[in-house]
Amino acid sequence: MIDKGTDDVGAGGWQTALFHALNEGIALVASEFEQSDDPTAVWSFHCECGAEDCNQWVELGLDGYGAIRRGPEPGVLAPGHPVERARRVRVESVSLREDSRALRAQARHQIRRAHAASSDGELVSYRYIVRSDERIIATGRVSLRAPVEVGDQIELSGLNGTVRTVEPVPGEPELRLIVEERRNPR
Numbered sequence: 001m002i003d004k005g006t007d008d009v010g011a012g013g014w015q016t017a018l019f020h021a022l023n024e025g026i027a028l029v030a031s032e033f034e035q036s037d038d039p040t041a042v043w044s045f046h047c048e049c050g051a052e053d054c055n056q057w058v059e060l061g062l063d064g065y066g067a068i069r070r071g072p073e074p075g076v077l078a079p080g081h082p083v084e085r086a087r088r089v090r091v092e093s094v095s096l097r098e099d100s101r102a103l104r105a106q107a108r109h110q111i112r113r114a115h116a117a118s119s120d121g122e123l124v125s126y127r128y129i130v131r132s133d134e135r136i137i138a139t140g141r142v143s144l145r146a147p148v149e150v151g152d153q154i155e156l157s158g159l160n161g162t163v164r165t166v167e168p169v170p171g172e173p174e175l176r177l178i179v180e181e182r183r184n185p186r
């Protein structure tokens with residue numbers, strides 16, 4: 001029978017290292033998102049106890065996470081989870097820097113993909129203004145599946161025009177389009 005006792009560092013060691021790297025990646029991404037200086041923002045970090053069946057997440061603010069990394073604790077641990085193994089396989093951040101970087105890149109990729117999906121696959125709402133010689137000649141809302149970019153030719157309210165501006169509307173999920181009417185020469 002395989003000894004599952006206290007000397008069994010190997011089994012959980014890689015998990016501790018893996019979740020350490022994962023958590024470092026989460027912290028890096030979180031720090032990029034956390035621009036609102038919201039001190040109450042919490043992020044989910046995975047417990048680093050190394051137990052094979054551990055699937056506990058621990059909610060921590062970035063400050064709390066940083067304190068754990070700087071403090072005497074061996075890592076992020078869910079309440080009551082064994083500290084001994086995590087301490088023995090104490091992970092060196094330096095050796096995991098590459099892993100963290102890879103995780104960060106992966107997270108960025110996912111964010112980009114989510115953005116792409118919202119402008120590619122799903123309908124995006126636009127609030128539009130059609131101008132002609134600085135006068136507003138039409139306004140409205142439209143949902144489009146394809147992303148709209150500056151310079152695109154578009155038909156809105158039965159008017160043909162060129163997209164001059166695409167910008168977010170503060171506090172709204174919509175984008176604002178400003179379209180210059182393109183008049184056909186007579």
Ligand SMILES: [Zn+2]
Binds near residue numbers: 048050051055077
């Ligand atoms: Zn655990």
